[in-house]
Amino acid sequence: MPIRIGIVVFPGSNCDRDIYHILKNIMRVDAEFIWHKRDDLNAYYDAMIIPGGFAYADRLRAGVIAAFSPVMQVVKRLARDGMPVLGICNGFQILVESGLLPGAFMRNDSLTFICRWTRLRLDVDGSRTPFTLLLDKGSIINIPVANQEGKYYVDEDTLREMERNEQIVFRYEDNPNGSLYDIGGVCNEEGNVLGMMPHPERACEIILAPQHMSNSILHGYGDGIMIFRSLISYLYAKGEHHEPYR
Amino acid sequence: MPKVSTMSLTDEEIRYLRDAIAREPNSVELSMVSAEWSEHCSYKSSKPYLKIFSTEGRYVLVGPGYDAGVLDIGDGMLLTVHIESHNHPSAVEPYGGAATGIGGVIRDILSMGSRPIALLNALRFGDIRHDNHARWLFKNVVRGIADYGNCIGVPTVAGEVEFDDSFTNYCLVDVACIGIARRDRLVMLKGDADDLIVVAGNRTGRDGIHGASFASRAFEGEEEDRSAVQIPDPFMGKLLIDATMECVEKGCVKAIKDLGGGGLACCLSETADRLGKGMLVMLDALHVRESMSAEEMMISESQERMLYIVEPSRLEEFKAIMDKYEIPYSVLGRLTDDGYLSIYHDGKQVARIKASIVANAPIARRNAVKPPYIEEIAANSRKPEMPEYEDVAEIILELLADPSIASKEWVYRQYDHEVGLRTVVKPGYADASVLRIGLRHDRDDEDADGKYRYIAVKVDGNSKHCYIDPYNGSMGCFSEACRNVACVGAEPIAMVDHLQFGSPEDEHVFWTFIESVRGLADYGRYMKIPCVGGKVSFYNETRQGAIKPTPLVCVVGLVGDGSMVMKGHAGDGDMLMIIGLTKDEMGGSEYYEYIHSTLSADVPKVDLEYDKHARDAVLALVRSGLLTSVHDCSKGGLAVAIAEMCIASGIGARVELSNVPHTCTRLDDLLFSESHSRFLVSLRRDYLDAVNRVLADYPVHKAVIGAFNSDSDSLLLEYKGSSISISMDSMLDAYSSIARLMGHGG
Numbered sequence: 001m002p003i004r005i006g007i008v009v010f011p012g013s014n015c016d017r018d019i020y021h022i023l024k025n026i027m028r029v030d031a032e033f034i035w036h037k038r039d040d041l042n043a044y045y046d047a048m049i050i051p052g053g054f055a056y057a058d059r060l061r062a063g064v065i066a067a068f069s070p071v072m073q074v075v076k077r078l079a080r081d082g083m084p085v086l087g088i089c090n091g092f093q094i095l096v097e098s099g100l101l102p103g104a105f106m107r108n109d110s111l112t113f114i115c116r117w118t119r120l121r122l123d124v125d126g127s128r129t130p131f132t133l134l135l136d137k138g139s140i141i142n143i144p145v146a147n148q149e150g151k152y153y154v155d156e157d158t159l160r161e162m163e164r165n166e167q168i169v170f171r172y173e174d175n176p177n178g179s180l181y182d183i184g185g186v187c188n189e190e191g192n193v194l195g196m197m198p199h200p201e202r203a204c205e206i207i208l209a210p211q212h213m214s215n216s217i218l219h220g221y222g223d224g225i226m227i228f229r230s231l232i233s234y235l236y237a238k239g240e241h242h243e244p245y246r
Numbered sequence: 247m248p249k250v251s252t253m254s255l256t257d258e259e260i261r262y263l264r265d266a267i268a269r270e271p272n273s274v275e276l277s278m279v280s281a282e283w284s285e286h287c288s289y290k291s292s293k294p295y296l297k298i299f300s301t302e303g304r305y306v307l308v309g310p311g312y313d314a315g316v317l318d319i320g321d322g323m324l325l326t327v328h329i330e331s332h333n334h335p336s337a338v339e340p341y342g343g344a345a346t347g348i349g350g351v352i353r354d355i356l357s358m359g360s361r362p363i364a365l366l367n368a369l370r371f372g373d374i375r376h377d378n379h380a381r382w383l384f385k386n387v388v389r390g391i392a393d394y395g396n397c398i399g400v401p402t403v404a405g406e407v408e409f410d411d412s413f414t415n416y417c418l419v420d421v422a423c424i425g426i427a428r429r430d431r432l433v434m435l436k437g438d439a440d441d442l443i444v445v446a447g448n449r450t451g452r453d454g455i456h457g458a459s460f461a462s463r464a465f466e467g468e469e470e471d472r473s474a475v476q477i478p479d480p481f482m483g484k485l486l487i488d489a490t491m492e493c494v495e496k497g498c499v500k501a502i503k504d505l506g507g508g509g510l511a512c513c514l515s516e517t518a519d520r521l522g523k524g525m526l527v528m529l530d531a532l533h534v535r536e537s538m539s540a541e542e543m544m545i546s547e548s549q550e551r552m553l554y555i556v557e558p559s560r561l562e563e564f565k566a567i568m569d570k571y572e573i574p575y576s577v578l579g580r581l582t583d584d585g586y587l588s589i590y591h592d593g594k595q596v597a598r599i600k601a602s603i604v605a606n607a608p609i610a611r612r613n614a615v616k617p618p619y620i621e622e623i624a625a626n627s628r629k630p631e632m633p634e635y636e637d638v639a640e641i642i643l644e645l646l647a648d649p650s651i652a653s654k655e656w657v658y659r660q661y662d663h664e665v666g667l668r669t670v671v672k673p674g675y676a677d678a679s680v681l682r683i684g685l686r687h688d689r690d691d692e693d694a695d696g697k698y699r700y701i702a703v704k705v706d707g708n709s710k711h712c713y714i715d716p717y718n719g720s721m722g723c724f725s726e727a728c729r730n731v732a733c734v735g736a737e738p739i740a741m742v743d744h745l746q747f748g749s750p751e752d753e754h755v756f757w758t759f760i761e762s763v764r765g766l767a768d769y770g771r772y773m774k775i776p777c778v779g780g781k782v783s784f785y786n787e788t789r790q791g792a793i794k795p796t797p798l799v800c801v802v803g804l805v806g807d808g809s810m811v812m813k814g815h816a817g818d819g820d821m822l823m824i825i826g827l828t829k830d831e832m833g834g835s836e837y838y839e840y841i842h843s844t845l846s847a848d849v850p851k852v853d854l855e856y857d858k859h860a861r862d863a864v865l866a867l868v869r870s871g872l873l874t875s876v877h878d879c880s881k882g883g884l885a886v887a888i889a890e891m892c893i894a895s896g897i898g899a900r901v902e903l904s905n906v907p908h909t910c911t912r913l914d915d916l917l918f919s920e921s922h923s924r925f926l927v928s929l930r931r932d933y934l935d936a937v938n939r940v941l942a943d944y945p946v947h948k949a950v951i952g953a954f955n956s957d958s959d960s961l962l963l964e965y966k967g968s969s970i971s972i973s974m975d976s977m978l979d980a981y982s983s984i985a986r987l988m989g990h991g992g
Contacts, residue, residue, distance in 0.1 A: 011481070011484070011485055011488075011571060011572070012397070012481055012484055012485075013399075014398075014399030014484075014665050015399070015665060017666075018665065018666065018667045021667060022667075035570070052665075053399060054396070054397045054399075054480075054481070054484070056481065057397055057480060057481035057484075058397075059481070112389070112392070112659070112660045113392050113393075113396055113659075113660045113661070113662065114659055114660070115658075115659055115660070115661060115662050115663055115664060116659060144664055146396070146662045146664060146665065148396070199664070201667065202664050202665075202667060205667070207670055207682065207808055207811075208664070208667060208669065208670060208682075210672060210675060211675075211813065211814065211815065
């Protein structure tokens with residue numbers, strides 16, 4: 001059975017087609033768009049990705065309206081059952097608003113939208129989440145951010161608890177927006193739900209990376225590919241899929 | 247209810263209209279005609295002159311006259327290009343004005359059935375160093391573009407910003423958009439009698455009433471003009487993109503048209519005229535925000551609305567798509583064979599007039615007289631005092647901090663320039679941006695078999711040059727845009743222009759318009775670069791008078807393949823070479839105007855044959871992979887271009903100025919002249935012979951003038967035994983002046 005990954009699409013999602021391209025044409029797995037009104041999903045998918053964009057134009061607060069959509073109620077259930085769920089940028093905001101991940105987002109310190117490449121450090125063991133499996137703790141990936149409300153915040157107690165639980169997955173080397181504790185990505189306690197502000201899909205193909213923004217060992221790929229490779233490796237390792245990873 | 251605007255129609259035009267319809271027009275008809283016959287919609291002053299552009303070429307599928315130009319780049323892939331401005335609205339309400347400008351140009355690209363994939367902008371303001379109002383305009387225009395563009399997921403990939411006192415209390419906001427379509431899905435206007443006319447998108451309200459007329463007179467900055475500015479809704483804009491692309495994919499629409507300037511009046515009359523059809527329109531069916539009169543409905547410019555022509559048998563399919571995205575729509579009526587726009591409201595016929603009459607304004611004959619200021623500048627031109635050599639360092643730093651030259655990072659950091667996974671060369675990395683075309687998404691518009699094309703895009707303008715010498719200045723803008731795309735390895739294949747001037751009724755302004763068109767047309771014809779579209783914007787005037795003539799040129803270039811994209815920086819030990827000849831052409835230079843506040847007549851002139859050789863030479867070098875970086879030499883001249891290369895590469899350099907090929911009599915001319923057709927290139931030492939062999943085929947000047955040195959933390963300029971040194975830190979500091987002026991951000 002081939003691996004099949006669902007891409008949740010809201011009105012205003014922007015990066016859905018980009019994720020689709022990476023999954024389908026680079027990772028060579030099945031990918032399907034899931035319109036936000038669907039609530040009939042089952043274990044048909046192996047993982048879910050909530051892409052970036054401006055779901056409902058970020059009205060009220062980034063991610064808050066999307067969090068109440070029918071599809072998110074299903075995603076919540078699947079996540080509780082252990083399905084890997086990745087939220088990128090706006091997707092991260094939606095996961096936070098859905099209560100799947102702790103924290104909140106505020107306007108960037110600059111008060112403006114920021115689009116730039118950053119250096120992101122894995123702050124936990126790679127095995128902590130399905131999306132980091134192939135990375136070593138402490139490794140640094142070059143990856144761009146593009147957001148306006150990207151400044152992550154949690155209260156101090158929660159932060160300490162998250163640290164204890166190894167939920168602080170990614171931290172910026174060069175914090176672009178004033179995120180608390182340089183946080184760029186966090187996971188839930190179980191580790192199967194990851195939210196990250198930077199866009200791994202924009203850092204998968206070397207031609208799209210600025211010079212000197214990729215580890216040379218990846219031979220033609222950008223650092224972001226490791227997030228998707230990790231997920232696919234994880235899904236194969238679960239044993240339900242037999243196709244060897246390319 | 248606002249009074250029917252006939253004031254934008256002249257007595258002569260009203261007579262013409264009366265004769266054409268052989269009766270008195272009623273008030274609805276008058277409103278429609280005055281919207282459509284506004285300069286903004288009708289091009290009544292400029293039309294005859296635009297005919298001199300060469301519009302045909304190897305890649306052109308559709309030239310000017312449609313919502314966007316269309317280029318065929320092979321393998322079934324099409325590019326669409328369009329440019330728009332939103333100057334008046336942005337000058338009153340910069341955030342909304344700029345944002346709705348983006349919305350408008352996006353919908354023009356959608357009108358061809360193509361997917362918008364990249365935005366560019368060209369912005370002009372007064373002096374942001376001293377003028378709070380100019381800073382306010384600048385800040386909010388950028389925010390407006392960012393909020394709209396980022397929200398709809400179309401990357402803003404390139405642009406330019408210029409500051410000049412002639413834009414005080416005003417601004418120019420130009421936005422260009424690139425789209426892609428599959429050749430078999432391009433939507434050209436089609437329609438038969440009984441096909442349905444559907445308007446979808448936002449509800450129609452009273453915003454933007456008389457917007458087209460507002461844009462067709464001088465800007466007075468009145469508070470009440472705010473009602474002529476439309477309200478942006480990027481969310482609806484994004485839904486319209488997705489829904490329209492789905493309609494195109496399913497093939498359930500026969501024609502698409504944006505509702506822009508002039509609202510329904512212009513959209514219906516132009517569509518009907520182009521189709522050679524009539525329209526039966528029931529205004530009561532229109533989804534509105536508030537109760538409105540027929541006139542208001544006809545000329546409202548509420549944003550985010552599109553017109554679709556749908557065959558009755560496909561209506562259900564069309565509705566299903568709109569319902570999926572929860573986009574409101576109304577079936578307004580149907581096409582007829584009689585050629586008349588028959589408009590009904592409240593059970594009564596409120597207008598019945600031939601579409602061809604509404605859509606084709608009588609040409610306005612304008613006088614053109616060379617303005618006396620040009621002679622005055624020539625008569626009074628004198629060179630400023632020659633600076634001491636040691637003072638040159640300070641001048642270079644001042645120029646680097648000149649907002650027209652300084653880094654625009656504060657601007658482009660606020661734009662998502664990467665969404666779509668196409669931006670191969672990003673803003674800040676080269677003179678033009680490069681996009682990858684043809685992702686292998688399996689749906690709609692993109693190439694299915696995975697072949698990629700690479701295109702380069704850049705927009706350029708130079709109001710200082712064009713003010714003093716509109717012919718040569720305009721030609722220079724075209725040349726510069728072509729040089730910029732060549733710097734990343736692209737051959738220019740087409741251009742769209744945007745011609746911005748004061749009132750065409752002013753014979754002096756109109757002369758500069760004609761000269762400018764001539765300059766652009768002559769360059770395009772010689773270089774065989776067709777014009778595939780464009781806009782004309784007149785009445786860019788404030789109480790202090792007309793803006794400087796500001797033609798903009800947006801050039802699209804094609805790169806051979808991905809490996810030929812020039813993407814790089816100078817490295818340690820690389821040689822610095824100049825290609826081209828530096829001449830004593832100081833008129834309109836930043837050095838004269840920004841440093842010395844001096845107007846001078848000798849604006850740089852393009853030698854067409856030489857320009858082509860220089861650009862071809864650089865393209866040949868880029869394509870042979872012999873260079874580590876390339877930079878066009880323009881604003882601020884040679885000295886600034888060298889400093890910019892050091893800044894971009896993060897590396898110092900040592901340069902011997904006497905090696906530069908030139909015909910200048912003074913050192914400051916050599917350093918700061920903005921002569922065209924010059925490139926700076928960096929190359930590895932061991933490639934020098936190979937580079938010289940390639941260049942031997944081109945009759946252009948060339949010389950190695952220095953080398954980059956990572957041990958040095960400064961730029962060393964030597965001239966006949968004297969030497970000045972400028973530290974990297976001071977250059978970086980000067981170059982980031984805009985971020986400092988505008989406050990922290992990005």
